[in-house]
Amino acid sequence: MYSFFGVLISAGANNSNTDHVNKMWKKNAYPLYRATMGRIRFQSLLRFIRFDDYTTRPARVANDKAALISDTWKMLNANLAALYRPTEHLTIDEQLYPFRGRTKFTQYMPSKPAKYGLQVFWLCDASNAYPLKGILYTGKQGNTREVNQAERVVKDLVSDYKGSCRNITTDRFFTTLPLVETLLSWKLTIVGTLKKK
The missing domain is CATH 3.30.420 (Nucleotidyltransferase; domain 5)
Structure with missing residues (x-):
């Protein structure tokens, strides 16, 4: 999770927070994203992370x-x-x-x-x-x-x-x-x- 949040913070700092995830993991993009975690893992976390209690x-x-x-x-x-x-x-x-x-x-x-x-x-x-x-x-x-x-x-x-x-x-x-x-x-x-x- 720390890696996931680190990628999100780095994306904001590098002005790539509006880029599509596939573009962020290309070979000519910022190398920290690929070094931190795989694209599919990042997309899974991004898709399923919730900060809300659905019962209430x-x-x-x-x-x-x-x-x-x-x-x-x-x-x-x-x-x-x-x-x-x-x-x-x-x-x-x-x-x-x-x-x-x-x-x-x-x-x-x-x-x-x-x-x-x-x-x-x-x-x-x-x-x-x-x-x-x-x-x-x-x-x-x-x-x-x-x-x-x-x-x-x-x-x-x-x-x-x-x-x-x-x-x-x-x-x-x-x-x-x-x-x-x-x-x-x-x-x-x-x-x-x-x-x-």
Whole structure:
């Protein structure tokens, strides 16, 4: 399993994480993959690995669209925050991970290169882009449309840094005057673009 995860991490570091598995194991590809394990073994592990308890799945899916990966996502966020002390400059933005699989929360964004994928809001250290916390967007809850979603996302992401006198940089999607006032009351500053309205 360590070898399997090592191949996955190496694929991400070498920008071959979007390549087809057959291409990764060709003779002219990165040799670490072939040296670590066979292609068929890797594909078997990739096909059958699960991080979800199927016995409790129906109850969890009723309340959480991302129930299949929620525990793993929480563990990732806990480890990201525990293993790094950020500088005083943080940044918030969204990212669309290319994904065309079947989920209830796959997003379509025509302005992005991939168009379809999973949308994640990230809080990162501005000096080196280290991710500190991520919120997986799973769509609207129920039939009601969320008001001030961007403001809620920023508050959720920076809540662990209240009173730290850090600066948060955002783009125009996230920046609002009520958010600025809230962050100032939390002893945080913000740099961002404001819309005319």
